[in-house]
Amino acid sequence: MKIKNNITVESPGRINLIGEHIDYNGGFVLPASIDKKITIKLNIIPGDICFIESRTVKKNFKLNLKKISKSKIQWENYILGVLHKLIISKKLKVKAFNCKIESNLPIGAGISSSSSLLCGLIIGLNNLNDLKLSSDEIIDIVSDVEHTFIGLKGGIMDQFTIVHGKKNKLILLNCQNRNFKYISSNFSPYKIVLLNTKVEHNLADSSYNNRVEECNEALKIINKKYKKYNYLVDVEEKILNEFKNTLKEKIYKRALFVIQENKRTLDSANKISELKFKEFGELMYRSHFGLKNLYEVSCEELDFIVDFTLDYKKVIGSRMMGGGFGGCTINLIKENFLDDFIKLISHAYLKKFNIELNVIHVNIANGVTIKINNEL
Numbered sequence: 001m002k003i004k005n006n007i008t009v010e011s012p013g014r015i016n017l018i019g020e021h022i023d024y025n026g027g028f029v030l031p032a033s034i035d036k037k038i039t040i041k042l043n044i045i046p047g048d049i050c051f052i053e054s055r056t057v058k059k060n061f062k063l064n065l066k067k068i069s070k071s072k073i074q075w076e077n078y079i080l081g082v083l084h085k086l087i088i089s090k091k092l093k094v095k096a097f098n099c100k101i102e103s104n105l106p107i108g109a110g111i112s113s114s115s116s117l118l119c120g121l122i123i124g125l126n127n128l129n130d131l132k133l134s135s136d137e138i139i140d141i142v143s144d145v146e147h148t149f150i151g152l153k154g155g156i157m158d159q160f161t162i163v164h165g166k167k168n169k170l171i172l173l174n175c176q177n178r179n180f181k182y183i184s185s186n187f188s189p190y191k192i193v194l195l196n197t198k199v200e201h202n203l204a205d206s207s208y209n210n211r212v213e214e215c216n217e218a219l220k221i222i223n224k225k226y227k228k229y230n231y232l233v234d235v236e237e238k239i240l241n242e243f244k245n246t247l248k249e250k251i252y253k254r255a256l257f258v259i260q261e262n263k264r265t266l267d268s269a270n271k272i273s274e275l276k277f278k279e280f281g282e283l284m285y286r287s288h289f290g291l292k293n294l295y296e297v298s299c300e301e302l303d304f305i306v307d308f309t310l311d312y313k314k315v316i317g318s319r320m321m322g323g324g325f326g327g328c329t330i331n332l333i334k335e336n337f338l339d340d341f342i343k344l345i346s347h348a349y350l351k352k353f354n355i356e357l358n359v360i361h362v363n364i365a366n367g368v369t370i371k372i373n374n375e376l
């Protein structure tokens with residue numbers, strides 16, 4: 001049997017058309033993997049010491065496979081967290097390796113550079129060491145590393161998309177049971193464009209995790225009376241409204257957003273399948289205003305971009321994307337207006353915030369891929 005000892009893993013980022021902050025509430029999401037990615041070169045070496053180098057964050061370190069523990073340097077925890085789960089929690093045998101990381105995925109822009117790195121690394125090590133981990137196990141390990149090593153209590157949308165992404169397809173994913181279906185991502189004559197505010201969010205800070213807790217609080221209080229809901233998205237709006245005066249105003253707003261966003265995602269999947277792109281665009285705007293006013297995860301820069309688009313008929317949808325507090329907006333823009341619009345928004349954004357807007361053109365591409373460079 002041939003043994004692989006040198007591979008290149010390409011792990012994509014993801015976009016999300018709609019269905020924000022509902023993956024951890026058991027909702028439907030509509031993401032896709034993209035052609036911006038992290039490249040991880042892995043080769044096996046003798047001994048127990050691994051050498052890790054990231055050209056993107058311009059850092060390197062070495063680690064001993066026999067002594068894996070959390071580091072004070074957050075970036076190192078991505079690698080250490082993966083090895084901890086594989087070697088200590090799952091008792092799997094991982095051979096020493098060199099790892100070189102490069103990326104054209106902006107960090108902190110809400111396109112999931114963290115899950116992309118984790119998924120790519122695990123899938124690479126799975127392949128090199130023949131660990132026989134299933135896709136579901138890979139998704140669970142990545143979630144676990146994010147929860148315990150990185151400190152982000154996120155859902156499964158990012159990992160699922162990076163593992164299962166498919167060229168020119170959106171994924172309509174039910175986060176309760178991981179059932180999913182692919183939907184065509186052909187929006188012609190409109191194009192998907194990301195506009196990066198360059199306001200970097202750090203989702204591992206408390207704001208994201210607070211939202212998770214606020215949703216859990218809403219569900220707990222509703223279940224004191226109804227005792228039947230496993231997830232917040234399953235509560236009907238009519239039932240939630242019975243609790244309007246019992247729940248703190250903030251908690252009520254969070255729950256209302258979650259329930260409405262889940263409906264919007266299902267509606268969106270139908271509209272896109274029926275090629276009713278303008279109607280889908282309307283739902284994107286509603287999603288944004290819910291994220292801004294009810295869920296309160298937007299920021300001035302994101303709101304500025306979304307509001308700016310409202311004056312242009314050829315931009316049919318715009319909203320903040322990902323965890324929020326910075327990062328990108330996702331926009332649906334008529335192809336023949338793209339260049340003009342980019343000039344207008346870039347100029348206005350620079351004038352308002354003195355920041356050069358970063359425009360990210362995305363194509364929907366496959367999930368993680370592996371190239372074998374050498375076999376012994």
Ligand code: GLA
Binds near residue numbers: 156324
């Ligand atoms: C981050 C998390 C995801 C999801 C989004 C918001 O990307 O990692 O699980 O909750 O935020 O939709």
